[in-house]
Amino acid sequence: MQFLKKIFLIFNFIFLEIKKIKSLVINKYKSLKEFKLLSLIKYKLGYKEIYFKDENINSFLRKNPYNKLINKKTTKNKILIELLLSHHSEPMVLNCLIGKDLEKFYNAECVGLIKKNDLFTRKIAESFGIKQFEFLHDDNFFSNFKYFIKALNSLSFNEIEKKLPNYKINGDEVGIFALENYYRFYNSETKNKNKFYLYLYLSRAIRSNDWTKKLFKNKYKMLVIGENQFIPNKAIFHRSLKSKIPVYSFHGSASINFIGRIYKKYKDRYSLKYKFSTKLTKLLINIFRSHKIINKIRKDNGIKEIGKETVWSDEDAKYSYSFKNKQEFNKFCGFNNKTKKNILFAPHAMSDNIFNNEWNIFKTNYNWCYETILKIKKIDNVNWIVKPHPYEYKFPGIKIRDIYNDLIENENNIFFLKEDIFINEIYKYVDVVLTGNGSVGFEYPSLGIPAITTTDTGYSNFKFTYSPKDKKRYFKLLENINKLKKLNKKQIKNAQIFWHTYEKLIRNSHNFLPKISQHGKFKKNEFFKLLSKKSFKKNKNNFTNDLLFQLKNNNKISINSNVVKKYKKFNFKFGDA
Numbered sequence: 413m414q415f416l417k418k419i420f421l422i423f424n425f426i427f428l429e430i431k432k433i434k435s436l437v438i439n440k441y442k443s444l445k446e447f448k449l450l451s452l453i454k455y456k457l458g459y460k461e462i463y464f465k466d467e468n469i470n471s472f473l474r475k476n477p478y479n480k481l482i483n484k485k486t487t488k489n490k491i492l493i494e495l496l497l498s499h500h501s502e503p504m505v506l507n508c509l510i511g512k513d514l515e516k517f518y519n520a521e522c523v524g525l526i527k528k529n530d531l532f533t534r535k536i537a538e539s540f541g542i543k544q545f546e547f548l549h550d551d552n553f554f555s556n557f558k559y560f561i562k563a564l565n566s567l568s569f570n571e572i573e574k575k576l577p578n579y580k581i582n583g584d585e586v587g588i589f590a591l592e593n594y595y596r597f598y599n600s601e602t603k604n605k606n607k608f609y610l611y612l613y614l615s616r617a618i619r620s621n622d623w624t625k626k627l628f629k630n631k632y633k634m635l636v637i638g639e640n641q642f643i644p645n646k647a648i649f650h651r652s653l654k655s656k657i658p659v660y661s662f663h664g665s666a667s668i669n670f671i672g673r674i675y676k677k678y679k680d681r682y683s684l685k686y687k688f689s690t691k692l693t694k695l696l697i698n699i700f701r702s703h704k705i706i707n708k709i710r711k712d713n714g715i716k717e718i719g720k721e722t723v724w725s726d727e728d729a730k731y732s733y734s735f736k737n738k739q740e741f742n743k744f745c746g747f748n749n750k751t752k753k754n755i756l757f758a759p760h761a762m763s764d765n766i767f768n769n770e771w772n773i774f775k776t777n778y779n780w781c782y783e784t785i786l787k788i789k790k791i792d793n794v795n796w797i798v799k800p801h802p803y804e805y806k807f808p809g810i811k812i813r814d815i816y817n818d819l820i821e822n823e824n825n826i827f828f829l830k831e832d833i834f835i836n837e838i839y840k841y842v843d844v845v846l847t848g849n850g851s852v853g854f855e856y857p858s859l860g861i862p863a864i865t866t867t868d869t870g871y872s873n874f875k876f877t878y879s880p881k882d883k884k885r886y887f888k889l890l891e892n893i894n895k896l897k898k899l900n901k902k903q904i905k906n907a908q909i910f911w912h913t914y915e916k917l918i919r920n921s922h923n924f925l926p927k928i929s930q931h932g933k934f935k936k937n938e939f940f941k942l943l944s945k946k947s948f949k950k951n952k953n954n955f956t957n958d959l960l961f962q963l964k965n966n967n968k969i970s971i972n973s974n975v976v977k978k979y980k981k982f983n984f985k986f987g988d989a
Contacts (some may be wrong), residue, residue: 414568414569417569417581418564418569418655419607421607421611422560422564423500423522423562424608425557425560425608425612425658428478428612429553429556429557430531433553436551438864441531441919443530443531443532443616444904445465445592446464446466446532447462447463447465447531448463448464448465451463451599453598454938455531455685456495460885462531462535462623463816464532464611466740466936466937466939467662468937468941468943468944469765469936469937469946471940471941472539472748472940472943473536473539473618473943475944476539476540477514477542478508478539478541479539479540479541481965482839483959487519487521489518489519489520489521489522489620489633490521490522490523490544490630490632490633490756491511491514491515491518491520491521491522491523491535491633491634491635492522492523492525492546492627492630492632492634492635492636492652492657493507493508493510493511493522493523493524493542493636493639494507494525494559494635494636494637494638494648495507495508495525495526495533495536495972496523496526496527496548496590496645496646496736497538497638497639498526498527498530498532498533500638501536501936501939501940502665502666502667502939503638503639503666504533504536504638504661504668505536505666505924505925505943506638506666506922506925507636507637507638508522508536508537508540508542509540509922509924509925509955510636510660510662510672511540511542511636512540512541513956513959513960514633514634514636514660514959515861517959517963518634518808520623520633521543521544522540522541522542522544523542523546523630524537524542524544524546524549525545525546525547525548525627525648526545526548527548528550529602529652530557536791540703542794542903545984546627548623548644548928549619549620549623549644555618555619556615559615559618559619559658560611560612560615562615562772563611563614563615563618563620566581566614566648566970567579569607572607572610572611572614573605573607574691575587576590576591576601576610576614576965577591577775578823581618581621582754583865584621584647584650584651584654585650586614586617586618586621586647587614587617588642589617589620589646589647589898590610590613590614590617590643591610591644591766591767592618592641592642592643592766592767593613593616593617593642593643594609594610594613595640595762595763595766595768595778595809596642596763596764596807596808597613597733597808598613598808599808599809599810600844603964605643607651609797613643615761616643617643617647618864620643620644620647620648621647621651623644623646623647624644624647624650624651624670626650626795627648628652628655628657630649631655631657632657633657633658633924634658634659634660635648635649635657635658635660636657636659636660636661637649637659637660638661638666640659640661640768641765641767641768647932649681649918650678650681651662651673651703652782653676653678653680653681654678655976657676658674658676658989659674659676659684660672660673660674660675661675661676662685662920663671663685663686664686664919666920666922666925667918667925667926667927667928667939668927669920669921670919670920670921671685671686671914671918671919671920671969671970672958672959672962672969672970673685673922673968673969674962674963674966674967674968674969674989675851675989676944676966676989677723681767681964682767682768682770683750683770683868684768684769684770684849684868684869685969686870686914686918686969687770687868687869687870687872687969688870688871688872688873688874688910688914688969689873689986689988690988691986691988692969692988693873693874693942694984695982695983695984695986696872696909696910696913696917697906698982699910699979699982700903700909700912701809701909702912705905705908705909705911705912706908708910708912708916708971709859709908709911710914712915713876714855714911714915715839715855715859718838718839718852718855718856725834727817731832731833732781732833732834732835732836733833733834733839734835734836735835735836735841738750738754738840738866739839741754741838741841742754742834742841743785743957744793744959745795745797745827746824746827747795747824747825747827747843748824748825749795749825751792752793752795752825752894753794753843753844753893753894754793754794754795754797754841754843755788755794755795755796755798755842755843755844755845755846755893756790756797756838756844756845756846756852756856757785757796757799757845757846758799758801758845758846758847758848758850758852759777759780759781759782759784759798759799759804759848760777760783760801760850761777761801761803761806761807762776762777762778762807762810762811762812762952763777763807763808763809764807765776765777769867769868769977770868771867771868772848772866772867772868773866773867773881773882773886774866774883774940774983775882777848778810778815780848780866781812781815782819783814783883784846784890785798785802785815785820786819787887787890788826788890789805789819789820789823789826791891792823792825793894794825794826794843794893794894795826795827796826797826797827797829798812798816798824798826798827798828798829798843798929800812800813800829800831802831802973803849804831805831810920813828813831816828816892827971839855839856839859839861842856842861843861843862844861844863844864844880844893844896845861845862845863845864846863846864847863847864848865848866848867849865849867849868849870853865853869853871853877853899854871854877854907854911855911856877856912857876857877857899857903857904858904858905858907858908858911859904860898860899860904861899862877862878862896862897862898862899862972863876863877863878864877864878864880864886864889864890865877866879866880866886867877870914871910871914874906874907874909874910875903875906875909876899876903876904876906876910878896899977917971917972918969918970918971918975919970919972920954920955920958920959920970920972921954921955922955923953923954923955924946924953925943925946925948926939926942926943926946928942954972954973954974958970958971958972958973961973961976961984963983965984965986965987966986966987966988966989967985967986967987967988967989968986968988968989971984
């Protein structure tokens with residue numbers, strides 16, 4: 413029986429590979445269409461120059477000031493720059509910029525990590541003076557087949573679901589690599605998993621893991637990587653730390669602002685990029701405890717933006733509602749008992765940031781959402797509002813709506829807030845909020861509204877949330893949520909301090925990049941058009957100073973150098989990386 417099941421899976425694999433070859437040919441044709449034909453032919457014959465049909469890209473390649481700053485000296489010190497997500501030009505360019513600053517600090521040369529036939533990325537990297545390249549392993553049928561067979565022989569058909577989460581090869585967490593891809597690119601967790609795709613992603617995890625061993629035979633001074641989730645990036649990230657090679661990664665928008673994180677310890681591999689250390693937390697509380705932080709948040713329109721989160725959306729919510737009071741809002745939700753407390757349940761996207769926390773009560777976002785809704789349908793002494801994450805629609809697989817429709821029938825104290833609806837100032841009608849580690853976890857406490865979190869957060873050290881460490885305590889909190897204590901003044905103030913500093917004071921930006929927001933609707937031609945018009949002055953780039961300060965002082969996350977100057981009597985040298 414096991415033999416027949418394996419044969420069936422192998423036939424599925426061959427069929428998928430045939431489809432993939434077809435897709436690769438189509439994508440190859442599309443990518444070649446970006447270039448001028450004559451220019452491409454000359455390039456293949458040995459000419460260095462290659463020109464794109466988009467003149468904005470050509471203009472950028474000619475004008476890139478880093479073309480004139482190429483270090484002609486060779487050095488043994490190398491910085492590895494991950495450039496595998498060519499469709500995301502913003503982080504790709506930012507990674508190159510970070511690499512150039514690191515070159516000076518370490519007296520090193522950058523090495524670009526790209527896909528073998530990715531001419532676009534190669535030319536962008538070369539315009540930054542990157543002359544050496546490492547290539548992602550070849551994606552060919554025979555190698556893929558070899559690793560698929562290896563995956564089939566690693567775990568039996570009957571045990572793969574149970575053993576995959578903890579499956580390791582020589583300590584390397586290939587099972588986690590595989591599951592992360594499964595949830596993201598095939599489906600969120602359901603009761604019955606597709607075993608073919610479990611084996612498929614396991615084969616890719618094992619292959620990427622093997623390849624990283626060869627990649628890191630070179631002892632790099634540092635790895636610069638954008639995304640540290642999914643195959644192959646997660647395998648690269650883990651291998652770098654295992655090889656005791658520091659990693660620079662960033663959280664946030666490359667063009668607007670971001671938080672730079674340095675990882676040095678393998679044990680920190682699941683630590684959030686924006687996790688405030690104990691040292692940083694204590695310092696910020698010390699600086700701002702006498703400040704009226706809420707006024708700064710209001711001035712920056714932070715409170716007005718609660719719940720909007722349109723940065724990832726293709727368009728704003730279709731329907732926007734405003735209410736005079738809580739009673740009017742409750743009527744809109746269909747709550748019969750208008751004296752009950754309103755509890756907002758704000759789930760995350762099911763397939764995003766699943767295994768990026770130091771601890772989590774639940775195995776996955778799906779488990780958390782399913783078990784929470786199963787629990788709240790039994791708690792009728794409060795009103796429940798279930799609000800989908802604004803960019804959940806962008807990911808494949810199961811959605812919170814699916815879970816809601818599966819479990820909720822005629823409960824008149826539970827309301828599903830549709831994805832295309834935005835409630836102005838919804839916080840005014842909410843008494844408690846539930847989140848994993850989302851932004852509502854610090855926004856609502858800043859206004860005195862308690863938040864319950866179920867996983868490690870960037871703001872954990874500020875201690876202004878209810879953060880149970882196991883399911884038993886979590887469900888006990890839900891059962892008694894109508895009796896939840898209000899936040900004290902210290903907790904509210906700490907939440908405000910985190911909000912303000914997270915959004916403003918620890919953010920970096922690079923003068924080289926145009927200040928545009930294109931998440932979810934990236935337009936390459938517009939980006940390079942703006943980029944080519946930028947007037948970049950080398951000596952007026954704050955990011956270089958921020959990065960230098962971070963590196964010299966071994967700080968875990970970035971601190972804006974203007975903040976250091978403003979509060980110079982305080983010690984921002986943490987040594988907490």
